[in-house]
Amino acid sequence: MTLKLGMVGGGEGAFIGAVHRIAARIDGQWELVAGALSSDPERARSSAAALGIKRSYDSFAQMAEAEAAREDGIDAVAIVTPNHMHVPVARAFLEAGIHVICDKPLASKLEDALALEEVAARSGKLFILTHNYSGYPLIRQAREMVANGELGRLRLVHIEYVQDWLTEAATGKQAEWRTDPARSGAGGAIGDIGTHGWQLAEFVTGETPAALAADLTSFVEGRAVDDNAHVMLRYASGAKGMLWASQVAVGNENALRLRVIGDKGSLDWAQENPNQMTFTRFGQPKQILTRGGAGASEAGLATIRTPAGHPEGYLEGFATLYREAAEAIRAKDSTGVLPGLKDGLSGMRFIDACLRSSQDGGKWTELGG
Amino acid sequence: MTLKLGMVGGGEGAFIGAVHRIAARIDGQWELVAGALSSDPERARSSAAALGIKRSYDSFAQMAEAEAAREDGIDAVAIVTPNHMHVPVARAFLEAGIHVICDKPLASKLEDALALEEVAARSGKLFILTHNYSGYPLIRQAREMVANGELGRLRLVHIEYVQDWLTEAATGKQAEWRTDPARSGAGGAIGDIGTHGWQLAEFVTGETPAALAADLTSFVEGRAVDDNAHVMLRYASGAKGMLWASQVAVGNENALRLRVIGDKGSLDWAQENPNQMTFTRFGQPKQILTRGGAGASEAGLATIRTPAGHPEGYLEGFATLYREAAEAIRAKDSTGVLPGLKDGLSGMRFIDACLRSSQDGGKWTELGG
Amino acid sequence: MTLKLGMVGGGEGAFIGAVHRIAARIDGQWELVAGALSSDPERARSSAAALGIKRSYDSFAQMAEAEAAREDGIDAVAIVTPNHMHVPVARAFLEAGIHVICDKPLASKLEDALALEEVAARSGKLFILTHNYSGYPLIRQAREMVANGELGRLRLVHIEYVQDWLTEAATGKQAEWRTDPARSGAGGAIGDIGTHGWQLAEFVTGETPAALAADLTSFVEGRAVDDNAHVMLRYASGAKGMLWASQVAVGNENALRLRVIGDKGSLDWAQENPNQMTFTRFGQPKQILTRGGAGASEAGLATIRTPAGHPEGYLEGFATLYREAAEAIRAKDSTGVLPGLKDGLSGMRFIDACLRSSQDGGKWTELGG
């Protein structure tokens, strides 16, 4: 009944690999049976042993081939490597006929991402990008409310995703690869967290900005990538927006916030307290909507595990993507609301446009694509 | 590597059974392999099948016997029945030499609870009571801070656990058994949620009130148990407290809040936003402590799965108890900080004292025990 | 056009005298022209000079007599002395035919307060007690909403008024007289702030508890009056309540909060952020009502000076009482919603019942009166 999952990356000490494993377990839809958890075969093996994973491989290529050949091979692979490896690994598994669940951003370079599109299409397999914040129940509700016109015509989209963990020249495995353009891509904060904000806004509004003006900064001396991004947005519909991504915003842990404002109403949601969202109909008192509480919409209720007042968090939002991935695979269906290649490419175009704009002195720049 | 779990109660439509199952999965320490999920054998079987549980039993007694006899029998049983069945089921499994993880409150009657004490002692097996709120990282930190004297000598303990789901004469499976004295016990709100608040305060402060004065009310006509409880508390140490438990507090979902105030500092934590807690040292600015953030204590850090700013919630707190249960079983150790029989008996004495006080017109009443 | 105000008490270094003077000025309805600002004539004179007050008296008795005799004598006197002087001063001015605006609590002893009743009735003059928190616009709205039945039948009233300024054995003029039974009355926290909470609840709900059980404590060694009070309340209507007043609640500055819960809805308001209040209709999302904002009621709008989003605070709430006092005097009308002798006597009975209950071990005690 459960589906079989493999994992590439995510060996000892990795943050996001552990998150994927918990997310996969929460709803009991997946069993983790195979892995190439590190590019260092020794570490891959010891990590697999520590986690009780039966089949450990020395490389992802070997794993793709071997799993494809087994009758009880994995149904899907979770890719949790540094960014520059996402595309080669995804390609290998898609070509081997195995569904892919990939961490974001899609790639370290736009060209790599584009190349993947054809591979994915040819494979007929699912490609799911774990933009996990779109798994939060109130984000599902926000998307539904916008689609139902409860905000009227959209005018303003304000996105903040600010942290402070790179305020100083940081050390440690996480900080190291996330600020190394070779592994992370040319975008620093915009790639690592800006793409999350970008995708979340797209997910909720259903619109993608047509142009942007970006002012990227590296505040910490010697840092090779941006650690702060100020971006203004213009939508084809006439809506306008602002996006602020920062890893040097002292006093912020993981402060992702989305405000969407139309001519009839507005929504305001913040990731650090994800079980509530405010909604204002113009001219009426602001309402506090809660996950699963009074006023919860169908889409919001479909993703909850506990009643209102019993907070769900980051891991549950992530788990929703894994549950929906299992459902999509079983249904041999498209990914439904699940983020996928389209989101990944949009994110890469966002990074690319930010870099072009910023290098051009902050000029307004078309998104392209 | 994983331990084997059985479950009694928790068939289709049950709330807390599903919570226990997720909690048991989150950290990958348990596999659910057996169950007597309903007192109705038909429903037990169909529920087990739907959940992919291999061994379904017609009764808990049959299950205790059969599992004890198997070489690959369950390591522990999770009891998630209505309250009046906790003791008989626990007794059967303890006597069969199987560890017990039991939902709260311990029993529907104090006598039943007391009877269990000897059984448990004789069995040499663990009895864990899932007072899940004590699994929250910041509650662990609060306990540590109090023990370390960061609040000074305790003066005041204020506990609120208020909901509104029974504001009207409710219907539905949950409302039905929770307001039926035969199944739930003579305490309504005090038993269902008051005991949580009581235990949480004990857990954090390390002190148990010596006397209380309680004013229990049934606001909804025809309701056989209290739906609101006002209680004043006196500690042997000279500290004083108030406890408010309500299921008719319109505008509250699951608002458990604990404030502990000493002569040097104070803490304030609320379950609905469990990833932050305020701490004030007398004469200094209030601080916002976050789960895993700056100022996190060792005890708080020991239980987290994600970094600061990535909210963990109700299910993760619950899961911590399951993880620690697995660790305790493996270590053949006592339960450490895990709530157990002692907490359960304290809760029963709390209910009993509230009922006695209230029936006596709200008179101050010794806890006994 | 402006009315003429005198002041007794409120010399240099006094807190509440300065507050009354600002409150009287804000709406331009009063001119402060006379004073007996201190019982020490020297200090009275220098204080008056510093404030530009034209007529300074050596004693309140002299002032009452002289002002009553002048054609341009004061219309009203503001009494801002320590509590034990409220009644003698009020009596002198009422008997001289001068309206009285008196700080709370009404007296240091219940007998004194009762004696004033007849004096006031005979005088035909207004007696206004500055329970200033009832001047906040959202409190006016809360009262109106309760009266209009928007909360349904009241079930629960929860009052907190907690501070921490007396956490340690305090020194200073303010701390000194407020903890001296001879000047402040036998009630410490219950008299100084508990009466505010009590009056606010009465003001909003229109109901007075019929009985209470009180547990008063002096946490600080050597303190002659209570610094913490836990009180449970019973209303004749069947509603229940809790009141917590504290001056040792570390981490709280001036945290007055009122929650009123009925069978159809509930309100929650906190003095430290007085420009918003939440309102929940059972089964609907919680609303944030703002002073002057969407959903503001007539009574709320009648008292505001600035539009929504331009916060008004403590002084404006206080000023509303002065404005309404001027209006009442001009209209030769009763005091309307203004708190007066009735509120003062209720507060004295509250203190008295708390003391009797607490001395009797916390027994339930009738209010009397």
Added chain:
Amino acid sequence: MTLKLGMVGGGEGAFIGAVHRIAARIDGQWELVAGALSSDPERARSSAAALGIKRSYDSFAQMAEAEAAREDGIDAVAIVTPNHMHVPVARAFLEAGIHVICDKPLASKLEDALALEEVAARSGKLFILTHNYSGYPLIRQAREMVANGELGRLRLVHIEYVQDWLTEAATGKQAEWRTDPARSGAGGAIGDIGTHGWQLAEFVTGETPAALAADLTSFVEGRAVDDNAHVMLRYASGAKGMLWASQVAVGNENALRLRVIGDKGSLDWAQENPNQMTFTRFGQPKQILTRGGAGASEAGLATIRTPAGHPEGYLEGFATLYREAAEAIRAKDSTGVLPGLKDGLSGMRFIDACLRSSQDGGKWTELGG
């Protein structure tokens, strides 16, 4: 002892005139004795009568001349007309040797503002611009903390000033002149509220951006001025910023917020709850600083009227400017921290640069000046 104040504008129905009058009264430093309250002499007279103002003039020119000639003439004039009249009125009074307290923005056109500079310098009189938000105690403290280096080297400045009252094509006196370029100036939201945010950031940080890129929008059909402004900022120091001003941000009443982030710490303050501000030292728990509470700085304490926990609001912040104006006039001193012509000119340059940038497609534009 009190100073004598005159007023131009602020007749019946005007919002800001009433605010100035209350602000001038709060600290008892001013007496309002003369006015030209409307350009319509009839309305001027009836307004003056209603307010008890002794000397009413038919025109500001007449008033300047007459008051300058009197021995007991006004010490200062408060200008509360629509924006286009600020400069002509200010010029008349300065030239008559009368101090000026003028509402913001300084002018409707940059040229007019520049012309005033020389007039003011020649007059030797004070010119105070009521950027009232700089009167809030915690804003004074923020300024002091930045100056003392508690935030380290500044990196980021984020300013929001968003309202929703012009979400629809509005009617009414206020909406009318504030959206009419002839009276309000070419800037809509940026002039009316953007300048407040701009000035507040300058006041707190002590730095003025060197360049900006602005995207101004009129969302409401037929509106002649911007109702939403997105602006990115660059400081000469290398700091960066964003400013969002909006009058169509549904769900916001008067949401002015300032965040200042350095490499060692950060501050976050919001006008609608002005009695608290958060402060984070990098790597330490966030602190909640309160007006007058623990951690209050000298500059913050210097402006408060009530102790911590007794909220002061908009009117008190405004009143602080009037009190300081009186002190400056008495001391024949410069304006100290009071905002003046320099702030006004900076605001005009901000509007001008926004308009130039936006007309140029959102290009980065030097501030000039």
